[in-house]
Amino acid sequence: MADHTRPTAQLLDIPPRRANRLTSTRLGSAIVHDYWADLFSAKERGKKVVWYNGTYIPPFFHAHDLAWVHGEAWSAYLAARHVEGDAQLAGETRGYDRELCSYARTHIGQALLDMKDLKDGKLDPQSPKAIAISQLPLPDMIINAYPYCSSGQQWDEMIYRLFDKRVPIFHVNIPLLWGGRKDAAYLAGSEMAERKVYVAQQLREMAKFLEENTGRKYDWDRLSEVMGFIKKSAELRLEAMDMCTVTPSPASFFDWIVSIAHVNFMPGTQRLVDFFEAMKAEIAGRVIAGEGSVPDEKYRFFFDGMMNWNKVGWLAEKFAANNACVVAGRYTHMSFWQEPQAIDLSDPVPGMAHNYLACPNNSGAPYMIGEIDRLCDKFKIDGMVMHVSRTCRGMTNSQHLIAESARKHGRAALFFEGDVADESFYKDELLNTRLEAMIESLESRRAMVA
């Protein structure tokens, strides 16, 4: 029986609130809310719907007046609201192994539920989880555009096959930048130049696919217009991130995490620019005031790995409670329009291809890790928090190497287990113990230096 004499937070062993999160992110929440509301009513408004996975190609859809569903984002949406279970159970019931990407399992499970919907009528109306799940509109097109991760391609193939191959599918291949040639460098050299042309060609083919499946001519001027807002937003975001080199850091990785949707799949509009303007202004204000994201910042960490979407708030508080600010991360600080300068608005496609290739995982380990080390130096990082997301091989692949390099550079590193959208892999006690040990080790080092 529940102990009603104790507050819920205490019952759940949640640490007291210490994280001083940015308030401007609330503006972002409204954008996200409106995006989902628009999406859920897309069919009613006569819009065609694209289900896609992989890199951030929504400007192509936005410019063509389509609605879009990012499979990963939908799975993260369900996980963040703790209502992913029904979709995952539907996948498991069909035989999908729980060692498969939990984003994929959730999304495929969603498709299975949709199909059940079609066949049997609505889901059990008594289930509150069904209310969230049943809102997603069915796809008119499927597009796969995954850098690096082969699992992503197979996931979309499954979606395509679940719908009996009736929904047209298009693949954009974004090849790994292995970096084996003599002129190889991070996002440079002949390999990058060739791949950029290849990806750009495919993106133009993708626009033709959209034309064929909507019967409307693609509006390239509109794409430039949308990309104008995206480019400006990306620049503002990067400028704001750069302000976090100060101590204490005015914003944390968790602020960037809750605004990841905005650079990933939110519509490119003035509203998006305004949001990042506001974020930047708040951060600038904090820099002047010396206000930190963690009030008594003693340690600065780098978060490596995919986000554990079930645990965003939980983790933010956990680190703050230990006076540790997670300042930057691979997912937030190396992905999503990291190279806005490459985008020429008069012909944005090659620059978009450049950015899609710039997914950090998509560069060979020596190059990616070189960038991580550079970021860690820039943000004065003491230690690495390596989230070993069990079902995401794309993000775990190089983690041993990243930790090894960090240690060579004098930084501590801890590993903790979890997952992107399957809470069952997360082990809180392990993180507690390892975090405590890392902090002790940092203290010892500081004592020795002193």
Add this chain to the structure above:
Amino acid sequence: MRAIIEVFSAVAADSVGYARRWKEETGRPVIGSFPMNFPVELAHAAGALPVIIQEVDEPITDGEGAVFSFYCGYNRSVVDQALKGRFKFFDGIMFTDHCVQILGTADVLRWHDPDLKILFNQLVASMDASWAVEEATNSLTQLRRELDELLGTTVTDEALASSIALLNRNRQLIRRLYTMREQGRLALSARELQHVVKSSMVMDREEHTRLMEQLVVACEADAPPERKGMPVYLSGHLCQAPELRLLDLVESTGAVVVGDDLYHGFRYISTDVPETGDPLDALAFWYFERNRKVPCPTRADGDADWDDFLVREVARTGAEGLIVLIAKFCEPHMYYFPEIAEACERNGIALLKLETEHDGMPLEAFKTRIETFVEVARRRKRTAALG
């Protein structure tokens, strides 16, 4: 015949040892390759020994700290071997595949041994894209260029055509054994047939082909075996060879293998490269054609259905059941298995799924499951016969 199988068995059991000795004896380069789509003809034409890198049956030790336990046994084993220095004699490693786990493995190898040259040019995986053939040809052209640079060679079209012809002959000879097995005329076990295919991934191709010519003649002259069990079809195990003990178990527990789509089986030798026209175009054609012949879950092709293929194969080979061998943590296989299970259900095919692991194989449990599977399949057949 047995002497040839012994040779093949020895090579298959110690592919790295064989390749090292070959290099010492010939003074020629050895090029390793990850599975499953690298056209070995390119390395062969450059005078090198192409070697498909194999999982080995030894515990993961040195590799434990370099790759997570939730990666497939093949990747963990390869990393472990590399960290033990087993690949240092390779002149290079080439690969073309996009499996996210293999990409990670390649990076671990490069990190720990920067002197080991790894050439990578990704083959397009969306097979029905309008630009796919051109892109595959471009990738192969680049690989050929990089291989020439690495080995200091200039591979001519004539040399490449000659390698294509040799490798075709090798595949054709192995396929003759497959045909004989389907017809019940082959006195080789599943274990022995794996020796044949696995050694063909490693051994000097001229020597292997010469021995294959003799083996085929001997097999054709041999008396047909007495069929001792329920015919089954083996599917799965994409990059790594199934453990021999497991194959033995299947064939000693009331079943006999009549067909397979294993990578260390028919998948590897299913398709020949055209011997006319530009040889790089021919290799690109081969890449697409083999996916049409034996669909692979790592490729995206709207017209290739692994489940339909298996239903047809089971019928064609007269198998009375399908055993799917799935390597734990093999993502493409995990994605496609539910479709295969449903296809079997729809078509009344008895299905057994066995999930294999690098560390520890529950053979006793597998034995019970295979026995039960054979019983169930037989009962189903009897019931069907009674109408």
